[in-house]
Amino acid sequence: MIAVHLENGAVAIRTLPVPRRPEGFALLRLLAGGICNTDLELQRGYYAFAGTPGHEFVAEVVETLTPALTGKRVSGEINLACTHCEWCRQGLGRHCPNRTVLGIVGHPGAFAEFFTLPERNLHVLPDDIPTSRAVFLEPLAAACEILDQVAIPPGAPIAVLGDGKLGLLIAMVLNDHGYRVHQFGRHAAKLAIAARVGVVTQLSTGALPIAAYDWVVDATGSPEGLRSAAAMARPRGTVILKSTVHGAVPVDTAPIIVNELTLVGSRCGRFAAALPLLRHPLVRVEDLIAARFPLAEAPQAFAHAAEQGVLKVLLE
Amino acid sequence: MIAVHLENGAVAIRTLPVPRRPEGFALLRLLAGGICNTDLELQRGYYAFAGTPGHEFVAEVVETLTPALTGKRVSGEINLACTHCEWCRQGLGRHCPNRTVLGIVGHPGAFAEFFTLPERNLHVLPDDIPTSRAVFLEPLAAACEILDQVAIPPGAPIAVLGDGKLGLLIAMVLNDHGYRVHQFGRHAAKLAIAARVGVVTQLSTGALPIAAYDWVVDATGSPEGLRSAAAMARPRGTVILKSTVHGAVPVDTAPIIVNELTLVGSRCGRFAAALPLLRHPLVRVEDLIAARFPLAEAPQAFAHAAEQGVLKVLLE
Numbered sequence: 001m002i003a004v005h006l007e008n009g010a011v012a013i014r015t016l017p018v019p020r021r022p023e024g025f026a027l028l029r030l031l032a033g034g035i036c037n038t039d040l041e042l043q044r045g046y047y048a049f050a051g052t053p054g055h056e057f058v059a060e061v062v063e064t065l066t067p068a069l070t071g072k073r074v075s076g077e078i079n080l081a082c083t084h085c086e087w088c089r090q091g092l093g094r095h096c097p098n099r100t101v102l103g104i105v106g107h108p109g110a111f112a113e114f115f116t117l118p119e120r121n122l123h124v125l126p127d128d129i130p131t132s133r134a135v136f137l138e139p140l141a142a143a144c145e146i147l148d149q150v151a152i153p154p155g156a157p158i159a160v161l162g163d164g165k166l167g168l169l170i171a172m173v174l175n176d177h178g179y180r181v182h183q184f185g186r187h188a189a190k191l192a193i194a195a196r197v198g199v200v201t202q203l204s205t206g207a208l209p210i211a212a213y214d215w216v217v218d219a220t221g222s223p224e225g226l227r228s229a230a231a232m233a234r235p236r237g238t239v240i241l242k243s244t245v246h247g248a249v250p251v252d253t254a255p256i257i258v259n260e261l262t263l264v265g266s267r268c269g270r271f272a273a274a275l276p277l278l279r280h281p282l283v284r285v286e287d288l289i290a291a292r293f294p295l296a297e298a299p300q301a302f303a304h305a306a307e308q309g310v311l312k313v314l315l316e
Numbered sequence: 317m318i319a320v321h322l323e324n325g326a327v328a329i330r331t332l333p334v335p336r337r338p339e340g341f342a343l344l345r346l347l348a349g350g351i352c353n354t355d356l357e358l359q360r361g362y363y364a365f366a367g368t369p370g371h372e373f374v375a376e377v378v379e380t381l382t383p384a385l386t387g388k389r390v391s392g393e394i395n396l397a398c399t400h401c402e403w404c405r406q407g408l409g410r411h412c413p414n415r416t417v418l419g420i421v422g423h424p425g426a427f428a429e430f431f432t433l434p435e436r437n438l439h440v441l442p443d444d445i446p447t448s449r450a451v452f453l454e455p456l457a458a459a460c461e462i463l464d465q466v467a468i469p470p471g472a473p474i475a476v477l478g479d480g481k482l483g484l485l486i487a488m489v490l491n492d493h494g495y496r497v498h499q500f501g502r503h504a505a506k507l508a509i510a511a512r513v514g515v516v517t518q519l520s521t522g523a524l525p526i527a528a529y530d531w532v533v534d535a536t537g538s539p540e541g542l543r544s545a546a547a548m549a550r551p552r553g554t555v556i557l558k559s560t561v562h563g564a565v566p567v568d569t570a571p572i573i574v575n576e577l578t579l580v581g582s583r584c585g586r587f588a589a590a591l592p593l594l595r596h597p598l599v600r601v602e603d604l605i606a607a608r609f610p611l612a613e614a615p616q617a618f619a620h621a622a623e624q625g626v627l628k629v630l631l632e
Contacts, residue, residue, distance in 0.1 A: 087551065095551035095575070097527070149576065211413070226569060235403065235411035241573050250564035253542060256581040257557050259411070260465065263579040265572040 003112030004298040004315075006043050007050040011302040013295075016052075018114045025116045027063035030054075030295065031073065032135045033110050033315040035305040037165065037221060038244070039103070043302060047105065054103040054111030054315075056138040058131045066119055075137040077121040077271055078102040094268050111298060111315055123271045129278045132292075135314060136285035138268075139166060140277055143173040145269030146217065146240050154178060158215040161204070161229050163190040165288055165311050166242055167219035171199045174217075176282040184208060187309055197282045208232055211259070217242055223249040226263075235259040240266050288312040319428030320614040320631075322359050323366040327618040329611075332368075334430045341432045343379035346370075346611065347389065348451045349426050349631040351621040353481070353537060354560070355419070359618060363421060370419040370427030370631075372454040374447045382435055391453045393437040393587055394418040410584050427614060427631055439587045445594045448608075451630060452601035454584075455482060456593055459489040461585030462533065462556050470494060474531040477520070477545050479506040481604055481627050482558055483535035487515045490533075492598040500524060503625055513598045524548055527575070533558055539565040542579075551575040556582050604628040 005014040021027040034056035042049040055078040061069045080100045081093025088096050102117060103109020125134045143166065152158065155178055160171045163185025171183045171194045184204040185191050191201035211234050218229035219242040226249060229239045239261055256263065277283045290311045293301035298315055305313040321330040337343040350372035358365040371394040377385045396416045397409025404412050418433060419425020441450045459482065468474065471494055476487045479501025487510045491497045500520040501507050507517035527550050534545035535558040542565060545555045555577055572579065593599045606627045609617035614631055621629040 092552070236408070241569060243569070244573050245569055248566035248568045251567040251569075252564045253557060253559070253561055253567075253581070256579070257560055257583055258581070260581045260583055262581070263572070265569070265574070265576045265578070267573055267576055 001113035002296055003052045003108070004054065004295070005051065006053050009043060009045065011043060011299040013298060016112070019108065019116050021063055021116055024118055024120070026061045026066070026069055026119050026122060028059035028074070028076075028110075028115055028117060029062045030110055030113060030115065031058045031060055031316070032131045033057045033295075034135045034139070035301060035313045035315065036139065040302070040306050041244070042104065049104070052103060052108040052112050052115070054109030054115075055101070056135055057110035058125065058134045059110065059115070061122070062114070064119060069119060069122065069124070072124045073127075073131070073134075074122040074124055075134055075271065076102070076117045076123065078104070078138060078268065080107055080118055080121065083120075111295065113295065123275060132289060132314065133278055133285055136169070136288070136312075137271055137274055137278065139169050140173065140283070140285065141269035141271050141274035142166065142242075142267065143170040143269070144273040144277070145266050146170065146174070146242070147177065148269060148273060149264055149266055150238055150240065152179065152215055155180060156215055157182060157213060158217065159184065159213040159232055160217045160219060161185075161225055161232070162218065162220035162243070163187050163194070164219065164221055168194050168288055168311070169285065170217055170219055170242065172197055172283045172285075173277065175199045176277065176280050182213075189309070190311065193284070193287045196287065197284055211235070213237060216240070219243060221245065226251055230255055230261060233259065233261050236261070238262045238264060240264045242266050289314060292316055317429035318612060319368045319424070320370065320611070321367065322369050325359060325361065327359060327615040329614060332428070335424065335432050337379055337432055340434055340436070342377045342382070342385055342435050342438060344375035344390070344392075344426075344431055344433060345378045346426055346429060346431065347374045347376055347632070348447045349373045349611075350451045350455070351617060351629045351631065352455065356618070356622050357560070358420065365420070368419060368424040368428050368431070370425035370431075371417070372451055373426035374441065374450045375426065375431070377438070378430070380435060385435060385438060385440070388440045389447070389450075390438040390440055391450055391587065392418070392433045392439065394420070394454060395584065396423055396434055396437065399436075427611065429611065439591060448605060448630065449594055449601055452485070452604070452628075453587055453590055453594065455485050456489065456599070456601065457585035457587050457590035458482065458558075458583065459486040459585070460589040460593070461582050462486065462490070462558070463493065464585060464589065465580055465582055466554055466556065468495065468531055471496060472531055473498060473529060474533060475500065475529040475548055476533045476535060477541055477548070478534065478536035478559070479503050479510070480535065480537055484510050484604055484627070485601065486533055486535055486558065488513055488599050488601075489593065491515045492593065492596050498529075505625070506627065509600070509603045512603065513600055527551070529553060532556070535559060537561065542567055546571055546577060549575065549577050552577070554578045554580060556580045558582050605630060608632055
């Protein structure tokens with residue numbers, strides 16, 4: 001089979017044997033994968049990664065001992081948890097200290113013709129949801145995680161900083177949940193995607209509003225994001241951190257303390273919470289698709305995904 | 317009257333007129349003041365401060381239109397709020413955007429023979445509480461603020477980082493509330509004060525425990541504090557930020573996001589919540605008193621308070 005291989009900044013196609021299916025796992029055939037910023041960061045050397053990336057996917061179950069799964073179209077939770085530690089027992093396998101993570105930590109990813117995942121990680125996709133829509137389930141779950149972590153009063157105004165892929169999904173999800181979302185970004189064309197579903201958008205080329213929101217989401221992916229988000233929060237406000245910025249970022253903690261802000265780090269979410277959103281008309285994930293490449297052209301796909309202003313690139 | 321004057325790093329004694337009492341204010345005569353780290357920071361130029369510092373105090377009401385206050389021994393809330401903005405209407409005058417702050421922002425402080433505060437800021441002290449104990453009301457309220465902001469399950473283990481004045485008060489207050497407090501600091505003599513009331517203490521000269529606590533309080537006052545506190549927190553844990561560190565501190569936000577930590581900035585608290593603690597035997601605030609100086613010797617008192625390892629210095 002062919003598989004994408006990342007190592008030392010290079011994206012290559014390798015020919016590998018079809019992986020062995022461990023007990024309790026399903027063998028999956030890739031139908032579509034989405035290139036995420038994390039994949040681009042793995043390429044840059046984050047986690048000292050070398051191997052097959054890919055954790056946003058739709059696949060077909062080709063081998064399993066569970067008849068109900070055979071031949072089904074699925075997506076899957078990316079954390080392979082141990083199932084018996086205290087985190088797993090609480091249903092928080094996403095924080096299992098013994099976990100591996102599909103295409104990120106210790107388990108080969110989905111950007112290959114075939115790959116494996118534990119059957120318990122799989123979610124069967126309804127037939128009427130197109131693959132190009134369902135491939136957004138993982139980042140949609142990450143957006144939903146915000147609502148799992150903090151209780152935002154119904155209809156509250158929320159500022160979302162950043163108009164990248166995750167910022168747009170977050171804005172759409174929060175907007176879909178009835179919040180008054182104000183999205184700030186640097187790209188008119190990207191903001192237009194959110195504006196189409198009713199998000200109030202603003203080009204953040206000038207000054208941002210100060211002490212204006214009780215709820216602010218930083219999805220800029222930039223070191224300045226946290227600083228801007230903290231400045232935009234009202235006293236006692238909450239800033240949700242969705243930007244994974246690597247390395248130390250200079251943060252002035254004085255305004256956080258003086259204004260008694262709450263900062264909440266937020267990562268992966270539950271697929272079960274995100275699955276119903278695939279039917280919601282205000283969650284227009286397809287509008288984020290910038291390009292589609294066959295798996296064998298992954299090097300070109302990664303190069304395109306890394307270009308300034310390009311949103312979601314799919315591998316098929 | 318004499319008053320302490322801070323300007324450009326120097327502490328001086330000046331002779332000033334007794335302040336005029338504005339309507340709704342009481343004229344107060346200082347009985348005891350406590351030198352706080354914030355006062356030392358004001359001396360170093362924080363807030364471009366020039367004037368009379370002092371916000372931890374016990375005073376006698378010498379002039380007021382409210383007979384019930386006349387001659388009473390009081391302490392007082394330090395934020396002079398506008399009383400009519402949305403924050404004030406919510407009882408959060410501590411965040412009033414129009415506020416001045418006693419001895420910190422726009423209102424002369426308590427390190428003077430006489431000073432003024434709005435009558436509504438005053439709390440009459442019970443006769444049986446010694447002045448040297450009551451002078452700790454303001455920092456005790458700041459310690460109590462943690463319990464006002466986050467709901468920590470009864471009896472939970474809490475790590476407190478830092479064994480300075482605020483760290484010790486926080487450890488004592490949390491210990492007094494039945495939490496299992498583990499305090500980490502660099503000074504055996506200071507930690508001994510907390511150990512005396514039952515706090516489990518540990519010299520943090522070596523490695524700190526990693527991912528070990530659901531609740532961590534950073535009261536180190538050092539830029540490394542936040543980093544250590546975040547590393548000590550378990551996934552989904554909460555770090556309460558009590559350290560005012562000025563300027564930008566390099567923070568690696570990746571562990572905050574990956575472990576979905578909550579960071580809560582925490583500042584001043586309600587005196588009403590702290591007042592009962594002045595009778596609690598496990599809150600041994602007097603043990604923090606390092607030295608007492610007459611007001612006229614404030615320059616020596618400030619110099620002593622700034623020495624390494626010195627806890628609370630009082631002005632009387």
